[in-house]
Amino acid sequence: xxxxxxxxxxxxxxxxxxxxxxxxxxxxxxxxxxxxxxxxxxxxxxxxxxxxxxxxxxxxxxxxxxxxxxxxxxxxxxxxxxxxxxxxxxxxxxxxxxxxxxxxxxxxxxxxxxxxxxxxxxxxxxxxxxxxxxxxxxxxxxxxxxxxxxxxxxxxxxxxxxxxxxxxxxxxxxxxxxxxxxxxxxxxxxxxxxxxxxxxxxxxxxxxxxxxxxxxxxxxxxxxxxxxxxxxxxxxxxxxxxxxxxxxxxxxxxxxxxxxxxxxxxxxxxxxxxxxxxxxxxxxxxxxxxxxxxxxxxxxxxxxxxxxxxxxxxxxxxxxxxxxxxxxxxxxxxxxxxxxxxxxxxxxxxxxxxxxxxxxxxxxxxxxxxxxxxxxxxxxxxxxxxxxxxxxxxxxxxxxxxxxxxxxxxxxxxxxxxxxxxxxxxxxxxxxxxxxxxxx
Amino acid sequence: xxxxxxxxxxxxxxxxxxxxxxxxxxxxxxxxxxxxxxxxxxxxxxxxxxxxxxxxxxxxxxxxxxxxxxxxxxxxxxxxxxxxxxxxxxxxxxxxxxxxxxxxxxxxxxxxxxxxxxxxxxxxxxxxxxxxxxxxxxxxxxxxxxxxxxxxxxxxxxxxxxxxxxxxxxxx
Numbered sequence: 001x002x003x004x005x006x007x008x009x010x011x012x013x014x015x016x017x018x019x020x021x022x023x024x025x026x027x028x029x030x031x032x033x034x035x036x037x038x039x040x041x042x043x044x045x046x047x048x049x050x051x052x053x054x055x056x057x058x059x060x061x062x063x064x065x066x067x068x069x070x071x072x073x074x075x076x077x078x079x080x081x082x083x084x085x086x087x088x089x090x091x092x093x094x095x096x097x098x099x100x101x102x103x104x105x106x107x108x109x110x111x112x113x114x115x116x117x118x119x120x121x122x123x124x125x126x127x128x129x130x131x132x133x134x135x136x137x138x139x140x141x142x143x144x145x146x147x148x149x150x151x152x153x154x155x156x157x158x159x160x161x162x163x164x165x166x167x168x169x170x171x172x173x174x175x176x177x178x179x180x181x182x183x184x185x186x187x188x189x190x191x192x193x194x195x196x197x198x199x200x201x202x203x204x205x206x207x208x209x210x211x212x213x214x215x216x217x218x219x220x221x222x223x224x225x226x227x228x229x230x231x232x233x234x235x236x237x238x239x240x241x242x243x244x245x246x247x248x249x250x251x252x253x254x255x256x257x258x259x260x261x262x263x264x265x266x267x268x269x270x271x272x273x274x275x276x277x278x279x280x281x282x283x284x285x286x287x288x289x290x291x292x293x294x295x296x297x298x299x300x301x302x303x304x305x306x307x308x309x310x311x312x313x314x315x316x317x318x319x320x321x322x323x324x325x326x327x328x329x330x331x332x333x334x335x336x337x338x339x340x341x342x343x344x345x346x347x348x349x350x351x352x353x354x355x356x357x358x359x360x361x362x363x364x365x366x367x368x369x370x371x372x373x374x375x376x377x378x379x380x381x382x383x384x385x386x387x388x389x390x391x392x393x394x395x396x397x398x399x400x401x402x403x404x405x406x407x408x409x410x411x412x413x414x415x416x417x418x419x420x421x422x423x424x425x426x427x428x429x430x431x432x433x434x435x436x437x438x439x440x
Numbered sequence: 441x442x443x444x445x446x447x448x449x450x451x452x453x454x455x456x457x458x459x460x461x462x463x464x465x466x467x468x469x470x471x472x473x474x475x476x477x478x479x480x481x482x483x484x485x486x487x488x489x490x491x492x493x494x495x496x497x498x499x500x501x502x503x504x505x506x507x508x509x510x511x512x513x514x515x516x517x518x519x520x521x522x523x524x525x526x527x528x529x530x531x532x533x534x535x536x537x538x539x540x541x542x543x544x545x546x547x548x549x550x551x552x553x554x555x556x557x558x559x560x561x562x563x564x565x566x567x568x569x570x571x572x573x574x575x576x577x578x579x580x581x582x583x584x585x586x587x588x589x590x591x592x593x594x595x596x597x598x599x600x601x602x603x604x605x606x607x608x609x610x611x612x
Contacts, residue, residue: 090535090574128519129531129575131588164469169478169517172573186470186477188516204471247537247578254579289536289574319578327540335539343573345516 004233004241005217006257009101015136018143021104027149029220030108033115034155037223039070042116046219048227050239055084055175055212056287056316058305067199068117068207080208081119083110083216084180085126085133088172090289090339091321094243094255095213099126099133102217103140107163109216111149112223114161117209121162125180128167137165172343176393177210178202179345190347191393214243236261236304244303246272248322249279255319261307265299267320279324283409287316289336290398292405293323312405328425329410330417333403334362340399348392354385355399362403365414368422375414378407454498459483463502474505477513481520490521518572525568526561528587535574543582549596550584553603 008016008024021027033042047062068079083106087095099106106124114122126134141163144150152160171189173179178192181203202208218240222230231239238260244267245255251273258267264286268274275281283293286303292313294301301307308315323332341355358381364370385391386400407414416424455463466479480499484491491499491514500507514520521529532550534543550569554562561568567586577583580592591602 087576088573091537091578092574093576093578096576127576129572129585129590131590167482168519169482170519170573171517183478186475186479186513188513204475245579247581248540253581321537321540321578323540332536332540335534335536339535339573 001241001259002233003257004221005098005105005214005243006102008105009097013101015100016102016104018104018140018147021102025224026104026220027108029222029224030111030149031155033112033223034157034159039116039118042112042223045222045227046116049218049222049230050227051215051218051222051230052238052305053212054214054218054242054318056089056290056314058315061211061215064199064211065113065117065209067197068209069200070118074118074207078121078204078206079117079119080203080206081110081114081117081122082177082180082184082203082208082210083122083124083126083213084175084177084210085124085130085213086168086175086180087130087213088127088175089317089319090336091247091285092245092288092317092319093247094245094317094319096130096133097243097255098213098217099130100136103133103137104144105217105220106137106213107140107144107149109219110163111154111161112219113209113211113216115154115159117207119209120160121164123164123166123184123203125166125168125174125184127174128169130167134165134167141165171345172339173345173393173395176395179393180210181208188345190345193392234260234304236302237306238304242303242318244271245317245319246322247319248284249276249324249327250274250322251276258303261302261304263300263302264294264320267303268299268322272322275322275324279326281322282325282327282329283323283406285316285321285323285402286313287318287320289321289339290395290401291316292401293329293409294405295409314401326425328366328423329406329413330362330366331423331425333406334359334366336402337362337399340395344395350385351391351393351396354381355396357381358385358399358403365417366423368417368420370414370418372418375407375418378403378414382407451494451498451501454494455484455502456487459487460502463499473503474509477503477505477510478517478520481510481514481517485521489527490524496522518570524561526565528567529585530567530569531572531575531585532558532569533573533575533577533581533583534571537574537578538582541581543594545596546582546584546594546599549599550603553599553605 051061052058110122174183174189176191179189183189198208233240241257242260244258247253256271281296283295285291286308294313298311305315337359341359344351344355346352361374361377382400382404385396388397462483463480466476470476484495497507500510551557556569575583582594583592
């Protein structure tokens with residue numbers, strides 16, 4: 001298979017500087033666009049490519065961009081392009097790879113995206129812990145300014161764009177695009193009500209597009225090589241390639257670029273080497289911590305947005321988290337709910353109060369104090385805070401996804417905790433009982 | 441929270457000239473001053489390790505916002521420290537992949553070796569231990585950060601080597 005997103009990422013894991021990036025065809029997409037493609041041409045290419053957002057929701061990128069007011073339809077002022085590099089979904093570790101080892105690919109994608117929507121300012125909103133990514137992106141930006149790929153009149157055109165790296169001060173909720181925009185504005189990162197959508201009124205009230213790192217990394221290739229080529233890369237109904245990851249107790253955890261639509265079994269067995277000796281696959285989260293569990297019977301499904309959706313889960317970030325048969329599913333869900341309870345922004349009551357409540361019920365069950373009534377409480381929470389519309393944003397409904405599917409597939413594990421008054425899996429599954437941030 | 445008895449009226453000289461210059465450089469990106477609130481907090485923290493009440497008030501005044509608003513921002517973000525921290529902060533990942541791969545025993549070892557739990561600083565002021573959301577290195581779990589360094593595939597032995605019992609004074 002042809003490597004696209006990771007073509008500059010070799011086994012030696014050396015970062016790609018400007019010279020190396022250009023030598024391997026880098027900035028050809030930008031040159032092509034500046035020479036003869038209008039923003040509308042670029043928009044049409046991306047729409048025709050059927051690229052879907054790689055941050056988790058899978059929203060068609062071209063459609064997202066098409067909502068940005070253009071030309072006379074836009075009031076005078078700035079427009080913004082923001083890269084969401086706030087990778088914090090539990091179990092996701094793909095954007096780090098793209099930024100650490102090929103920062104120019106992201107920057108070229110951002111320049112092209114900004115050109116398409118008419119943005120003149122762009123930000124890479126990156127989590128503060130990604131120290132190496134921040135440094136390499138800053139180095140790459142300096143190279144681009146020196147070369148004339150950023151700044152005024154890019155490659156002699158009338159298009160100008162400035163780009164900044166903005167390291168975040170933390171919190172998972174910043175990955176939600178309107179919360180991210182509030183954080184960029186120096187505020188608490190509470191998500192905003194929608195509408196208005198950021199495409200119309202985002203950063204500082206101006207039209208703003210927020211795209212994930214991996215999404216933007218696809219843009220140079222689509223512009224350079226065309227929509228049909230990009231569509232042909234996928235092996236199923238979705239276009240392009242995807243970074244898939246596997247973590248958990250497998251032989252060879254890692255992250256690989258594969259065609260969209262690659263069967264889960266291939267990712268888990270051929271790439272990740274299967275389960276570690278002595279362990280059996282019990283279930284897995286296909287796309288990060290806020291996706292529903294799937295089980296071994298789903299192994300032959302293709303990693304396509306709609307295929308995974310029909311199976312009752314979401315492809316999310318495409319990074320699988322593996323549950324083995326000797327790890328307690330209740331403990332795993334408790335860990336996830338503890339995470340989401342801690343990361344609730346606190347703005348709306350069902351999430352702020354409901355998630356810590358759910359966490360406490362799960363802790364009671366895990367530690368052998370649970371009752372049958374507690375299982376009913378969990379079912380209530382799944383229906384209540386899991387329903388879109390009862391909460392301000394998608395954090396709490398996302399948190400309920402692994403819980404509801406764990407109760408569906410691993411119900412007998414929950415029942416055994418309650419009837420046996422202890423965790424049948426022993427010490428490995430004991431969760432950290434702390435649930436605060438350490439007071440900072 | 442801000443102790444009301446500590447609120448000072450004279451905040452001149454709390455921030456250094458260099459810090460004010462760094463904050464003002466951020467103002468060029470933002471349409472109004474409070475937009476640089478997080479940047480300003482990070483600048484002060486980068487210089488001083490944490491953000492004291494006094495600094496918080498001085499920043500708020502400089503950015504023409506109330507110190508209550510700025511406190512709301514500062515306490516929202518887990519990488520802004522409103523209490524003193526040690527020379528290096530240990531950000532310990534206890535999210536799902538690290539948990540599956542046994543981070544609990546690593547955490548226990550760190551706590552044993554350093555004598556601190558989450559939210560605490562060692563007596564010699566070397567380390568503060570804090571939990572952190574998934575660090576995005578799940579293929580190398582368990583992981584943690586010590587200062588700016590990401591440490592991966594942690595084992596109890598690695599923790600023992602990292603934090604020897606008799607660490608020399610000038611190790612940091």
